Amino acid sequence: MSGLAAQRRVVLSLGSNVGNRMTALQSAVDALFDAPGLEPVALSPVYETAPVGGPEQEPFLNAVVTADTTMPADVLLERAQSVEEALGRVRDVRWGPRTLDVDIIAVGGERSDDPRLTLPHPRAHERAFVLRPWADVDPGAEIAGRGAVLDLLAAVGGQELNRRDDLELRV
Numbered sequence: 001m002s003g004l005a006a007q008r009r010v011v012l013s014l015g016s017n018v019g020n021r022m023t024a025l026q027s028a029v030d031a032l033f034d035a036p037g038l039e040p041v042a043l044s045p046v047y048e049t050a051p052v053g054g055p056e057q058e059p060f061l062n063a064v065v066t067a068d069t070t071m072p073a074d075v076l077l078e079r080a081q082s083v084e085e086a087l088g089r090v091r092d093v094r095w096g097p098r099t100l101d102v103d104i105i106a107v108g109g110e111r112s113d114d115p116r117l118t119l120p121h122p123r124a125h126e127r128a129f130v131l132r133p134w135a136d137v138d139p140g141a142e143i144a145g146r147g148a149v150l151d152l153l154a155a156v157g158g159q160e161l162n163r164r165d166d167l168e169l170r171v
C-alpha cells in the first residue's frame, strides 16, 4: 500500500473516556502534528458523548481533526497507532474504555476493505460522535459510498452528545 501519494484531506476521530480525557485529546493533537507530514486544517469543537456499543462505561470526549497530507494511508495508521500507544492505550475489550482512540475516518476519497485499514471507516456513517464534529468543521463533507455527512447525521437517532464550549483543542 505504501508509495508516493498525492496531497489529500484526511479526517481523524479522537475519543477518550478514561483518566483526564481532555489532556488525552490535546496530547493526541500535539503528537499527531509534532512530526512532519501532516498539515492541520481544522479542529472541531469537543463533544461529551454517551458510549455507543461495548460494555457499560463512562462518557467519552470526542472531536474530529482534519489535515492535509501526502502520507500513504498505512503510514498515517502507524502514526495514529503510535500516538494511541504513547498515551497508554491498552487493547483489550472491543469497544471498551480507552485513554485514547484515534480512528482514521477518511483519506480523501480512498476506499479500502483491508481489515487493517478500512476506508472510509466502516462504522463512521452511523456514529453521531464522528458525524457531528466532522460536519462542524466541514458542513459539505461526504463519506465515499455513503452520502453527505449532514444527511447521515440526520438519520442517526438516539445518540446523546453535548457540545462542551468550555473545552477547546488547539494546534
Ligand SMILES: Nc1ncnc2c1ncn2[C@@H]1O[C@H](COP(=O)(O)OP(=O)(O)OP(=O)(O)O)[C@@H](O)[C@H]1O
Binding pocket: 091, 094, 095, 096, 101, 102, 103, 104, 105, 114, 115, 116, 117, 118, 119, 120, 121, 122, 123
Ligand atoms: N479506518 C481505520 N482506522 C483505525 N483503525 C482501523 C481502521 N480500519 C481498520 N482498522 C483496524 O482496526 C483495528 C482495531 O482498532 P481499534 O482497537 O481502534 O477498534 P475500536 O476503536 O475498538 O473499534 P472501532 O473500529 O469500531 O472504532 C486496528 O488494529 C486497525 O488495524
Ligand SMILES: Nc1nc2c(c(=O)[nH]1)N=C(CO)CN2
Binding pocket: 014, 015, 016, 049, 050, 051, 052, 053, 054, 060, 062, 095, 096, 101, 103, 129
Ligand atoms: N461515544 C463514543 N462511543 C464509542 C467510541 C467513542 O469514541 N465515543 N468509540 C468506540 C470505538 O471506537 C465505541 N464507542
